[in-house]
Amino acid sequence: MPNDPDFQRRVVKAALDLLDNDDTPVLVEYPEEAPAAAKGNDDDGWVCPISLPAQVKDPKEETITEALSREIAELAPWYDLAVQKSGRTTVGSSGFDVPAAGEFIVSFLSDGIPDSPIEGERVDRVLKWACDDLKAYYYEAMLAQPGGPSSLDLDEWFFGQTTAGAVFFGVQKVLLDDDDEINQFVGKERLIPRNQQYWSPLD
Numbered sequence: 001m002p003n004d005p006d007f008q009r010r011v012v013k014a015a016l017d018l019l020d021n022d023d024t025p026v027l028v029e030y031p032e033e034a035p036a037a038a039k040g041n042d043d044d045g046w047v048c049p050i051s052l053p054a055q056v057k058d059p060k061e062e063t064i065t066e067a068l069s070r071e072i073a074e075l076a077p078w079y080d081l082a083v084q085k086s087g088r089t090t091v092g093s094s095g096f097d098v099p100a101a102g103e104f105i106v107s108f109l110s111d112g113i114p115d116s117p118i119e120g121e122r123v124d125r126v127l128k129w130a131c132d133d134l135k136a137y138y139y140e141a142m143l144a145q146p147g148g149p150s151s152l153d154l155d156e157w158f159f160g161q162t163t164a165g166a167v168f169f170g171v172q173k174v175l176l177d178d179d180d181e182i183n184q185f186v187g188k189e190r191l192i193p194r195n196q197q198y199w200s201p202l203d
Contacts, residue, residue: 064170065106067163072102072134075141082144090136094129098137101130102164108171113178124186127171131191134164152195159196168192169200 062070079098083089094101095118105127107114116123139154149157159165168191175187192200 064109064163064167065103068102068106068167069099071163072098072137075138078141078144079137082140085144086140089140091133091140094126094133096130096133098134101133102167104130105134105171106167108174109167113174113180113183122182124175124180124183128186128190131168131171138162138164155193155196159192160199165199172200 079089079091091098094104096104104114104117108127113123116126118126135158138158142149142154142157159168172187172191175183175191178184178187
């Protein structure tokens with residue numbers, strides 16, 4: 001629910017907690033009903049015009065990796081339209097295509113911190129590039145929509161309502177738990193804007 005960040009945080013935390021379950025497949029029914037939207041707020045603020053499915057579907061049928069891949073694919077037509085309209089894109093600093101960037105980022109959740117896929121570059125640096133690319137892809141797709149969302153609107157949508165945002169918070173936890181001080185710094189300062197940390201299921 002866009003107007004209920006506490007509920008969204010609980011849903012994201014429940015999804016990330018499934019990663020700690022060694023038994024697969026896992027079927028868990030979330031016990032809480034989504035709250036009704038607050039009255040009087042229907043016309044307040046920007047509402048994402050694209051109806052993406054829930055961040056994670058039935059975990060028996062879809063892993064968080066598959067959910068992210070699905071989300072990326074569903075945004076592809078809007079991203080392509082944005083590039084067609086503007087004639088440019090900011091996606092590409094990592095050298096990955098967007099699906100590969102997503103796979104690299106989400107690998108931190110299942111395998112821990114991997115080796116750097118780019119020789120001579122620290123893995124935290126490559127991670128930051130991949131995260132920047134993935135976020136730019138989502139934001140550019142949204143900017144192809146009518147309604148003129150602000151940068152804050154985009155941040156609220158990305159970190160609070162998408163699978164990609166949930167993955168970012170999961171990766172943040174992995175980095176913060178690592179012994180490497182640079183990885184800890186990246187997790188604390190580089191992945192999530194401070195004004196979006198309230199979505200974190202870790203707080």
